[in-house]
Amino acid sequence: MNVFAPLFTVHIFGFAIDSDIVTQWGVMVVLIxxxxxxxxxxxxxxxxxxxxxxxxxxxxxxxxxxxxxxxxYEGYVAFVGTLGIYLGILNLCGLIGFGPPTRNLSVVVGFTLITFFLIHYNAIKRKGIGGYLGSYAQPYAAMIPINIMEAIVFPLSLALRLFGNMLAAAIVMSLVYIGLGHISMFAQFAIPVLPHSFFDLFDGIIQTIIFVMLTIITIKIQADNH
Known part of the structure; x- marks a missing residue:
């Protein structure tokens, strides 16, 4: 079992779309x-x-x-709820035999870009373009490079945290199945329940909570304090 290889690939108009993207779309349609x-x-x-x-x-x-x-910030309730449900289901796909799409960096980057643009859109909306740009010079003009770097590093860290944890969980589960396969094919049915409970269920929920909480806290901080 190669955790880096897609489960299947769909070709549409000459473009190869792997299973992680298809699963993401499928979950989206089901939720709608x-x-x-x-x-x-x-x-x-x-x-x-x-x-x-x-x-x-x-x-x-x-x-x-x-x-x-x-x-x-009442208008963000729908976004936060949708983000939590959608991301949570994607993280839990390993429980039904699909690798979680969030082990794919392109999927995670999509979530992160949405969060990144929303954070800065909210800051511009609340402070105006002048106040937003001026906030990078706070508390001193010398802090401009550091504040810009902070704004860039946050989405990177957000993406890599989710991607790294979900990919690591998928790799561990793949190794579990490979190891049990050398013992007996029947060992692959009941024994993986416990590691699935941790690496797919517990870790998937925790990573969803972390991503959502960091998103809403950063939206607030970027608009009010930065």
Missing amino acids: IVGFILTRKLSVDKPSKLQVGIEMAYDMVAGLVSDNMGEG
Whole structure:
């Protein structure tokens, strides 16, 4: 089992698209369909148990945004919730036999670029272009190179943290299956449950939480303090 090789490759108009990208698109389509189904019969007067559950989940995300970003950031609830659900499902794909797409650097870079542009868009929106550019000279003009470097290094560290952890987990699970395969093919059925619980379930959830928390905290800091 080669963890670096895609599970399959699809060729569209001469472009080779590997399984990680296809899986990412598939999860996106499923989430859109599920989201439409779950929200098409919402009611103010007689909410169903499902609606109550959805509203509780929304309130939890709204509380997370409010506690960490403060007032005026209510519009980010949808983004934070979508990011957490989407990234979380991608990280957990290893539980159903697919390698997590986040082991692919191009997938992770896509998430990071969205976060990067949102952070700086929010800062420009709240401080204006002049205030945004002037913030790089704070507290002293000599800090401009360091502040610029900080702005560049953050998305790099965010991407490499997620990519490195998910790739390492995929490599370890690949080695587990290879080792068990030398013992018996039947050993590959039950024994991997425990390592899957840690490297796919626990690590996938932890990496999702870290990515989301760093995103919302940095959006706040870049706009208010930098």
